[in-house]
Amino acid sequence: MGVFRESKGVVSRQGQAQRPAGTYEDQYSRHGFAGDQAMLYRRHPATAWARIEGDFRNTVADVRELELPDATDPRALPTKLMYNDDVAVYASRRSEPMPFYYRNADGDDLIFVQRGTGRLTTDFGPLDFQAGDYLAVPKGITYRLEPDSRDNIFYFVQTTGPLGFPERGLLGQYVPFDYGVLRTPEPRPAEDADGGEGAEWEVVVKRGDRLSSIFYPFDPFDVVGWQGSTAPFKLSMYDIRSISAERLDIPPSGYTTFTAPGCLICTFTPRPMQSDPDSSFVPPYHRNVDYDEIAFVVGTEGEQAGAGPRDGTLYLNPQGAHHGPDANPFSSAERPERFTTYLLNIDVERPLTITSAYESHARDQQEQA
Ligand SMILES: [Fe+2]
Incomplete structure (x- = not known):
């Protein structure tokens, strides 16, 4: 902080209160x-x-006026609106489930559901979503966005560094929400993990804004358990106080x-x-x-x-x-x-x-x- 706290001329001693008349x-x-x-x-x-x-x-x-290709093309990805080296903001009107799995190796993805319902399937298991949900996917975790509604709006915030929470300090554990309201996935491996002769599963990977595809001869969502201190999670804005x-x-x-x-x-x-x-x-x-x-x-x-x-x-x-x-x-x-x-x-x-x-x-x- 600065080394002085000056007041000159016509001021209030308390910012945002007791405003001097005519100012x-x-x-x-x-x-x-x-x-x-x-x-x-x-x-x-x-x-x-x-x-x-x-x-x-x-x-x-108005995001609703933007031309967003993933509204009609299931293979399209969210549309970048603005970016710097730390953050990129995208909009999506995805109306059908991704026909592939997706992995963002450029950063964490924070997906905000403005409108729509469905499921986010991840390496760690699925998370159901509805309007008002934040879905956080740490960098490099594979996921698939699977809306079950057609008229959807999502915002994607990609952060180059890891997503975290601010210090709460003297406010304590329950403001602005109890960490207990966060939801993490239950592992649910794909049941038909072997699709038979010639079956393939595609994972689209984004790295340096370039796309590659990894093909597996089995469903790579085969995780039967997970433990650790990082995972995809969900937070509803309606749980924020x-x-x-x-x-x-x-x-x-x-x-x-x-x-x-x-x-x-x-x-x-x-x-x-x-x-x-x-x-x-x-x-x-x-x-x-x-x-x-x-x-x-x-x-x-x-x-x-x-x-x-x-x-x-x-x-x-x-x-x-x-x-x-x-x-x-x-x-x-x-x-x-x-x-x-x-x-x-x-x-x-x-x-x-x-x-x-x-x-x-x-x-x-x-x-x-
Ligand atoms: Fe502002």
């Missing part, structure tokens, strides 16, 4: 929301620019579900909105200068994930780009009683490269507003 907060933050911070008090919202020239923009796209504060907005990193080198993966879940009238009820305008922020709208309280009108909306805020609330963060008239949205938020340290699949459908966030 708008602009939060400048290093290392996400966990490093050095400065709150600037401006006379205008930091996002109230007249126009931008160049490609430095906050963008938004986010922390909240009556008097202050919790920064996104407070909702971190998974970590990986260069990346935080956060889940926002419904909760009471801050009710203290002197506190902001949404984050201030900010520029998260050390992270690119990706956010998927995945559900609304009381509705099944993937069913709402905004579900599938994808926001990208590059590091250093001001963004913030549509509403006045301190307005008592606009302050709802609850935050009712489920969001998947991915913050990455290294700047992202976006692919044509995303760029071709991306619009300026201000245009959308």
Whole structure:
């Protein structure tokens, strides 16, 4: 942290509360929301620019409008939307089971089920899934995604380093979820493991974004038992119990579900909105200068994930780009009683490269507003 804590001019001594009249907060933050911070008090919202020239923009796209080949081609793989050396984000509308087994040797796969039901079969055994589930597959473990519904949306987050969980520290064992809610597979070897003369089973392997296929004369899902400290697992976002504060907005990193080198993966879940009238009820305008922020709208309280009108909306805020609330963060008239949205938020340290699949459908966030 910094070696000084200065206050100059017209300020509040408590960020995100007791805002001086006629000012708008602009939060400048290093290392996400966990490093050095400065709150600037401006006379205008930091996002109230007249126009931008160049490609430095906050963008938004609707995943449901993207052309994703695996919607109709079972052999197609998820479509990459954006990536850096640590993280790659893909979307998939797979409507049929993979006609092969698949192994990602480029990193761990975290699959989020926005819409759909089915089964993820793995070396370790199967995991049934439904909307709202995270399915984590450590690097190099063979799996097959087998939806039993046709109209599906999946997001894949590939992390080069291993996926883990954030330190909980003084919050203890049960926040934001009890590790007891994680589900790991029971071994279930294929029953017809020998398909007869000439039968083959294909394992597609991705390494360095290049595909190879390994063919076996027997079903390689032949594991009869496993033991150890790593395995595929499932976590439902409905089992996450986010922390909240009556008097202050919790920064996104407070909702971190998974970590990986260069990346935080956060889940926002419904909760009471801050009710203290002197506190902001949404984050201030900010520029998260050390992270690119990706956010998927995945559900609304009381509705099944993937069913709402905004579900599938994808926001990208590059590091250093001001963004913030549509509403006045301190307005008592606009302050709802609850935050009712489920969001998947991915913050990455290294700047992202976006692919044509995303760029071709991306619009300026201000245009959308
Ligand atoms: Fe942000």
